[in-house]
Amino acid sequence: MRRIILGIGSLILIGSPILGGCGRTGDGPDEASAGSLVAFVELLSPYSADYDPAGSPQELAERSDVVVTGQFRDAIAGRSLVLNEDPLIEDGYALLVLEIQKVESGTVEGDSSTVYIEIPFAGDMRELSEAIPKDRTVRAYLSLRNESGSPRASRKDPVDVVYIPTTPQGLLVDDGSGNVVQPIEHGSRFGGTNLSDFLPDDVGFPEYDPNAPHEE
Amino acid sequence: MGGLERLARSAAAAGILAGAFGVVRPAAADTFGGCNTDEGCRPDNLSHAWCYGNGFTSTALRNAATYALGNLDAQTNFTQNRTTSCTTTTDVIFIQFSDSSGPRGDYSCLAFNSANECEQARVRLNSALLTDTANRQKTACHEVGHSGGLRHGGDTDCMRNGAITSGFQTYDQHHIDHLNSQK
Numbered sequence: 401m402r403r404i405i406l407g408i409g410s411l412i413l414i415g416s417p418i419l420g421g422c423g424r425t426g427d428g429p430d431e432a433s434a435g436s437l438v439a440f441v442e443l444l445s446p447y448s449a450d451y452d453p454a455g456s457p458q459e460l461a462e463r464s465d466v467v468v469t470g471q472f473r474d475a476i477a478g479r480s481l482v483l484n485e486d487p488l489i490e491d492g493y494a495l496l497v498l499e500i501q502k503v504e505s506g507t508v509e510g511d512s513s514t515v516y517i518e519i520p521f522a523g524d525m526r527e528l529s530e531a532i533p534k535d536r537t538v539r540a541y542l543s544l545r546n547e548s549g550s551p552r553a554s555r556k557d558p559v560d561v562v563y564i565p566t567t568p569q570g571l572l573v574d575d576g577s578g579n580v581v582q583p584i585e586h587g588s589r590f591g592g593t594n595l596s597d598f599l600p601d602d603v604g605f606p607e608y609d610p611n612a613p614h615e616e
Numbered sequence: 617m618g619g620l621e622r623l624a625r626s627a628a629a630a631g632i633l634a635g636a637f638g639v640v641r642p643a644a645a646d647t648f649g650g651c652n653t654d655e656g657c658r659p660d661n662l663s664h665a666w667c668y669g670n671g672f673t674s675t676a677l678r679n680a681a682t683y684a685l686g687n688l689d690a691q692t693n694f695t696q697n698r699t700t701s702c703t704t705t706t707d708v709i710f711i712q713f714s715d716s717s718g719p720r721g722d723y724s725c726l727a728f729n730s731a732n733e734c735e736q737a738r739v740r741l742n743s744a745l746l747t748d749t750a751n752r753q754k755t756a757c758h759e760v761g762h763s764g765g766l767r768h769g770g771d772t773d774c775m776r777n778g779a780i781t782s783g784f785q786t787y788d789q790h791h792i793d794h795l796n797s798q799k
Contacts, residue, residue, distance in 0.1 A: 543717035
């Protein structure tokens, strides 16, 4: 029953990325940090993926190399791929720097205190770095990037080990106002939840349907 | 969550659910094209020039891209034209990659004009996961739909997420209406 109620709440919030912020009280996060999360999500909105949705955090964990909880510390420039040589057209990526507070499952490769999470990002890196919500708790279901066949990189990865979110479902931010936000999938929200609803052994997500129509 | 807040959310949800589970999704009720957290990125015009980017050499993926643009042209008011070379004015650049943990494909707008319309986008297709014609065409249709301004939504056409066994390689009327509603 609780899942259903939470799911109903999430349906209201789909398509209303700042609604949670409108209802904040003095007990909630400060305006600047909440604004950062909204700005962060907005900056990621020119990206969309076709992916195989996982039916539960458990399934997502099984498809992931590692699941961690932590906080963002920065966003830095990642690789840049050359889509066309002349004229030069490039495809940029960002690395979200996540300081690990707890490894929920799996083993972190390399530096066990930090993971670098790649997302396609063609925008202003400085804006992304300023917007990244450093005071929010993040849960990340991650897979090692193991990519081949891509165009050559004019700028290479600044680190040796790069993770990608295991589908857009794999990056979850607690907004501090009773919502969990999935920033890659256009700021989709699970209303009335927190990250304790997204642990690797959970057999169901709060009832958010990533294919749900965006009715207003 | 407090009782009143929960009640308010549930009451509001009833209206949302009524729309969400209706048979027809009226295009006018669906936000579209603003390129923000709710809405897809509207392209700068209805003429889609596209090209093979660096390393887009897979014949199967090229065929899927050709199918998807041809379908966009056939189903909507968009026209398409593949150019032999990519330029800064090409609307969609296709590239390929292979990663069994990655997305099936993805779309990213690389450049916007002053009206916040997407001037140039790239589409990636994942050869590790797109191993049959039906899925290649479905995902190419999906990503080209993003390049036309669509978000995900519904479960009846290629804008749904994930693998398919057959079908889902075209746009439903709701998405056609959206695509055709542009200038």
